[in-house]
Amino acid sequence: MALPSHCAEETALPVPCKVNLRLAVGPRRPDGYHDIDTFFLPLPEPCDAFFIRRFDEPGDIELSCSDPELETDDNLVVRAYRAFAAATGFSPRLEASLKKRIPHGAGLGGGSSDAAVMLRYLNDRAGEAALAEPGLATLALALGADVPFFLLGAPAMATGVGECLIPTDPGLSGWHAAVVCSPCHVPTAWAYAALDAARTFPAKAGASLLTSVFDANRRAFCVTGAPLRNDFEPVVFAAHPELGRVKERLLALGAAGALLSGTGSAVFGLFRQRQTAVMALADLSGDGPRTFLASL
Known part of the structure; x- marks a missing residue:
């Protein structure tokens, strides 16, 4: 008779999100990707x-999720686990519960971010x-362009497809980010195609286009010497x-700057005073958007 499995460890882990303080996009490359020049800012909320329950014996990952539609083998968490196991031979049996x-x-x-947390969890125990x-970052990049940033876990400027990272302090300590997530969904592939x-573009390399002076945003709020910018805003x-x-409402309610994050649909505002951010989110909350407040 088989012996009962022994749980070696139970671990609870937060999974942060990010916003882009800047996102300049070059033309489509022959490989289908785009060069970007961006500034990633991690946020503790929403998260x-x-x-995770780790067992002594080797095995696979069993993923459960608060959104059952994400309980598939194509989930980045499952792909991260299996990619790490293939690269290292370390494959403990895991029961992973993810609350989205x-x-x-x-x-x-x-x-x-979910994938990066799984990679870090496994690597710390391997x-x-x-x-x-460097090897972990290469594995992360194969999963997605943002995954290496989440492995880094700190504010960073990024180029290439987002994998060339330079940790950078944006000088926002003590500020507050009000994040507004509307019900609409913006597919990333659609946003790039649009x-x-x-x-x-003029006939010059995409990378050189991204070194030009950034366009001024209305009520531009300068971070690291460049105003907030997101090239996806016009089409989205x-x-x-x-x-x-x-975005207009966040600015009217006192945000020093506001911007679409990534390809959307989240829009965030940066506030010097927490109370001003709280009041802005109260104005914008309701039956539609989900709102979050993150202290930086």
Whole structure:
């Protein structure tokens, strides 16, 4: 008769999200990707939550999720586990429960962050099989362009497809981010295709285009010497005008700057005073948007 499994460890882990303080996008490359110049800022809210049970014997991952539609082998958490196991041979049996609070399709990187937390969890327990940071980052990039940033876990400027990271202090300590997540979903592939269709580039390399001076945002709020900018705003706001109205409202309610995050649909505002941010979110909350407050 088989002996009962022994749970070696139970771990609860928070999963942060991100916003982009800047997102400049170059033309489509021959490989289908785009060069970007971005500034990633991690936020503690909204966050997902992991509860992981690790067993002594080798095996696979069993993932349960508060959103049953995400309980598939194509989930980035499952893919991260299996990619790490294939690369290292370390494959403990895991029961992983994921509570989703980061909205899907909001430009906040929830799936990428989930994957990064799983990679870090496994690498911290892999002993002699653990990967050095460059190898772990390479594994992360194969899962998604944002995953290496979430492995880093700190504010960073990023180029390439987002994998060339330079940790950078944005100087926002003591500030507050008000995040507004509207019900609409903006598919990333659609946003890139719409951006490509909406503009033309001069005949020069995409990387050099991203070194030009950034366009001034209305009531521009400067971070690291450049105003807030997101190249996706014109096409996303045209398709979803309610998101543009959220940005306008955040500015009217006292945000020093406001911006679409990633390809959307989340819009965030930066506030010097917590109470002002709280009042702004109270104005914007209701039956539609989900709102979150993050202290930086």
